[in-house]
Amino acid sequence: MRRMTARPASAHQARLLKLLRDGGPNSRAQLGDQVDLSRSKLAVELHRLLDTGLVVADGLAASRGGRRSHNVRLNPRLRFLGVDIGATSVDVAVTNAELEVLGHLNQPMDVREGPVAVFEQVLDMAGKLKAAGLVEGFDGAGIGVPGPVRFPEGVPVAPPIMPGWDGFPVREALSQELGCPIMVDNDVNLMAMGEQHAGVARNVADFLCVKIGTGIGCGIVVGGQVYRGTTGSAGDIGHIQAVPGGRPCACGNRGCLEAHFSGAALARDAVQVAQQGLSTDLAARLATNGTLTAADVAAAATAGDTTALELIREGGTRVGEVIAGLVSFFNPGLLVIGGGVTGLGHTLLAAIRTQVYRQSLPLATGNLPIVLGELGSTAGVTGAARLISDHLFSPA
Amino acid sequence: MRRMTARPASAHQARLLKLLRDGGPNSRAQLGDQVDLSRSKLAVELHRLLDTGLVVADGLAASRGGRRSHNVRLNPRLRFLGVDIGATSVDVAVTNAELEVLGHLNQPMDVREGPVAVFEQVLDMAGKLKAAGLVEGFDGAGIGVPGPVRFPEGVPVAPPIMPGWDGFPVREALSQELGCPIMVDNDVNLMAMGEQHAGVARNVADFLCVKIGTGIGCGIVVGGQVYRGTTGSAGDIGHIQAVPGGRPCACGNRGCLEAHFSGAALARDAVQVAQQGLSTDLAARLATNGTLTAADVAAAATAGDTTALELIREGGTRVGEVIAGLVSFFNPGLLVIGGGVTGLGHTLLAAIRTQVYRQSLPLATGNLPIVLGELGSTAGVTGAARLISDHLFSPA
DNA sequence: GATCTTTGTCCTGTGAGTGGAGAAAGTATG
DNA sequence: CATACTTTCTCCACTCACAGGACAAAGATC
Known part of the structure; x- marks a missing residue:
């Protein structure tokens, strides 16, 4: 076609x-x-x-x-491809022109394998969606990567967690490969656009969208438009100091937010408390799987394990402290919490809310909803589709 | 006329x-x-x-x-009135249509006396400028107040340091009184607009302008436009937590930035070290004047007093820690430091720079100039004139 | 069947805006 | 000093976007 x-x-x-x-x-x-x-x-x-x-x-x-x-x-035959590359997995989806997800695949993967290996897998997944008869060809594709991107050229710049990607011409390479127009952005920005299009942030002009996954990032929307900053690194809040003199971080500093709470940090903490015998539940899971993830902590917490709950509450408080500062600074109309750890759910949300409402100015929090993202793993791919549609639906 | x-x-x-x-x-x-x-x-x-x-x-x-x-x-006969109301003084200036300051008055004053008393003084000062023959009447006026403003209505909302002003219809009242169109904004936003128009921030799309005076605030410019937030309190960074469990603050929390470094906090610290006998220079000034201000600390530092220098360095580090987080978050193209304490000059700037360059991401700081404001006390009034001219020079 | 409503098309008038011709007012050159 | 070349500015004719009215089509209501 x-x-x-x-x-x-x-x-x-x-x-x-x-x-x-x-x-x-x-x-x-x-x-x-x-x-x-x-x-x-x-x-x-x-x-x-x-x-x-x-x-x-x-x-x-x-x-x-x-x-x-x-x-x-x-035209109901129009098809967009939405790709959300995370640190440890990829989401690939097909949408129609109204950005409804028609098919969605998710696969574990390690970004550190580099762009060539990752895009091979992405193309493979896109092929499966084609084979399922959902689509014959793509009219455009949006790609999200877990790091700063020079926009609109679509080139990752100095991404800490994906070293092999620095300067790789994603947009150019992939538009060749797919034979359609492409736009590339930070995965956090795409999540914000997804929630803006079809989720909790509909019709909100100025909001923040905090994504807590393997790392932590924040999408910033000003006047309905994603704000990317001067060099494309706006919203990179993972290395803001959360605990003065705190834990050492991979970036070389101490006390970074990401070192104290993120999917990776939470998993490390869980292993530690399990080994210390502070949680029989987590110890059992560790014995079974040989390792622990944020999802294990979520499961333990749901099962009522107090140590797991305490880990989440503790981490949420750290995140809340940092977000409280950002709320005072940015005065958003909505605060969305999303990403892989949304499984931690309302325990996390409550900790964040407590901290933000306590520390930020009443004028900034007076009418500020703090909510979980509504779209889960479809937020990223929906945002990706929206990114390319915004591009294609603008005068040439 | x-x-x-x-x-x-x-x-x-x-x-x-x-x-x-x-x-x-x-x-x-x-x-x-x-x-x-x-x-x-x-x-x-x-x-x-x-x-x-x-x-x-x-x-x-x-x-x-x-x-x-x-x-x-x-038209060279056009005249704008720029008014910058601070916590402890007022600046009033006349500009031509090109926003050049033709006359400028400054007087000490206490905002807490309330809007009626303050505007009486402002009108008196405007009268003096008229009497000096600089102007016959005003074609518009911009007013800056030291607190959040509901824009564009021009009404202060819940301003912490000026309780009597809450809800006072500044725009309406003063446009009656002056007989010309008026716009009202936060003083920090006006400083940012001033530096943008005639100072260091010319032609910078996205920048932050931190004003350290009696309190601390931050003007945010996105895409050349001042960003005011959902309720007009964006940039209110004085009550971000700088020191966990730190000094008690007037707002009820502990460890707020303003409690640890601002004109007011610096003066308190100076009195304390003088009384403790840690600085003969400051002790002498205290004995002479009966009290100390940030200006005294600046003078002592210039004279080489190590304790004064240490106070400034210490405070600059606190401010720098908070700003480092904001830089990571916002990724500005320029960071301007201004306000009453610019007298502290390069000692302060060096402390802030050190902290920001150490703590923020290299991608965000790589090409980030951190500079002092260029306009001093004319930044606010120039920004005020620019505010009203932006309004009057837009289609009706 | 008569009347009222809503939708969509056709057509003409108006005003915004472009681009060329040419006048006005200079400079450089033999 | 005459000629050629430049730059600035105005005037005019032409194009195009757009609004708004007339009118036809299609349906609801009584």
Whole structure:
């Protein structure tokens, strides 16, 4: 199948495409209400969009007391590929133009194997989705990587946890390979975009999205747009000092947030308390598996193990202290907690909430919801699809 | 004199006004180079601006090898009032439309006396500037207050250090009183705008401007625009925890940055070391004046007093620790240090630099200049004038 | 069947904006 | 000093985006 390569020719067309993406099928009249154009102009622009094939007719809507309207929608054959590369696993998903996930695969993997090995696996997973008949070809792809990215060139820069990726031209290489346009961003930013599009952060202008996985990062959204900073490292909060003179960190400093709480740190702590005999539950799990992960701690906590609960509470307090500072500084309208450790759930959330509400200014916290992400592992891939659709649905 | 009340009628006109404000007198040809309009359209818009009186002809420019061009400039009779209300003093200045300070007054004052008393003094100072013949009337005024402001309504909200101001309709009251349009903002934001317009932050898209005076605040500029947060309290970093379990703070918590370093905290520390006999220099100053201020510490440090230097270094380290976290989070392109304590100068700056470069990520600090503000006490009033000019030079 | 509503199309008028011709006002050159 | 070349600025004709009204189509209500 030949893929659509059309791009909107005007800001009006871009606006309409985004309305159809975010609002689904729509009648001309409904679009007219949202877009402040005369019906004639709207008709012209829609005709042009229909000509490009990006938009198709979608039958008649129910009558609202008069003539029935002709619905339009984004071409249902459009397909985006969303790829979320984490430190220890990859998520690959296919979405339609409305960014609904049609198929989703997840596989363990180690980023440190380097870009070539990882992308081989990504292409393999994309192939499986094709074989499942969900898609014949991709009209665009969004890629998230766990480290800073020079945007919009799509090149990782000095990523601490993925040394072999520094300077690798992800965008260029992969758009060759996949034969479609590509955009690359930090995985945390994509999670924020995912929650913004389809999750808890819909219609919030300014918010923070803290992702706690193997590491810790924070997506920053200002005025509905992801803020990436001067060199693309904005939101890199894992190495903020959480405990003065605290634990040594891989970065060379002491007391970094990531050294005190993250998926990796939590697993280390769990092994330690298990070996010290402080938790029979964790000790049993350690004996069975030979190792422990954050998920084990979550399971132990759910089973009521007080030591596991205490580990989570302790870590949440550390994270909460740092976030409290960021809340005072940034004054967000919403704070989203997500990432691999959301399994730790409400124990973690409660610890963070306590700390933020205690330490931040009342004016900043007075009306600040602090919530868990709603999309789980689909946040990243949805955000990736949104990234590329934002790009493709902008004037060329 | 009747004041100009005209506003630009189109985005093009607004653009031209801002170019003339930031670039001074300009020929049509030069404007054309910056504005991407045909010469004919440019001529039309300029004619309209000349008709409003906002712009006037300004003689002929030197020849560049052909016909000499007719310069235009903003009406030299336009006057803005810039007011910067601090915790312990007020700055009032008059500027022309190009935001050059034509006259500047500073007087000690205590904000806690409340808005009525303070504005009486402000109006009195404005009257003196009028009497000096610098101005007949004001075309607009910008007001900075030392606390969070609900923007753009211009109403202080829950300001910790100025209790009597909560909810006082500054914008409404003062625009009545002065008979011209008014905009109100946080003093820290205005300092950032001042340094952006005429100081070290020219042409920097994303930067932070830390103001250390009686309290501590931080102006945040994203994409050239001041970011104010969801409730207007963004940048309020004075109560971020700097020392876990540290000194008690007026806000009820312990270890707040402001409790450990600010003009007020530094003065307290200075009195203490003087009484303990740790510094003969400070002890002498205390005996003479009966009290000590941050300025005394600065003087003692300049005179080589090691205890004073140590106080500054110690405080700068505390501030630097907090700022290091913000730099990791925000990844600015520039960090400006300003406010009353800039008298502490390079000792303070060195301490902050050391801490930030040590603790923040190399990617965020690699190309990050950390500098003192360039404008001193004119930053606030210049920013205030810029605030109102941004407002007046936007389409009505 | 008559009337009212809603939707969509066609058409014309208006105003924004471009680009070229040419006048005005300079400089450089033989 | 005349000529050629440059730069600036204005005027004018033409194009294009867009609004808004007239009108047709299609349905609801009574």
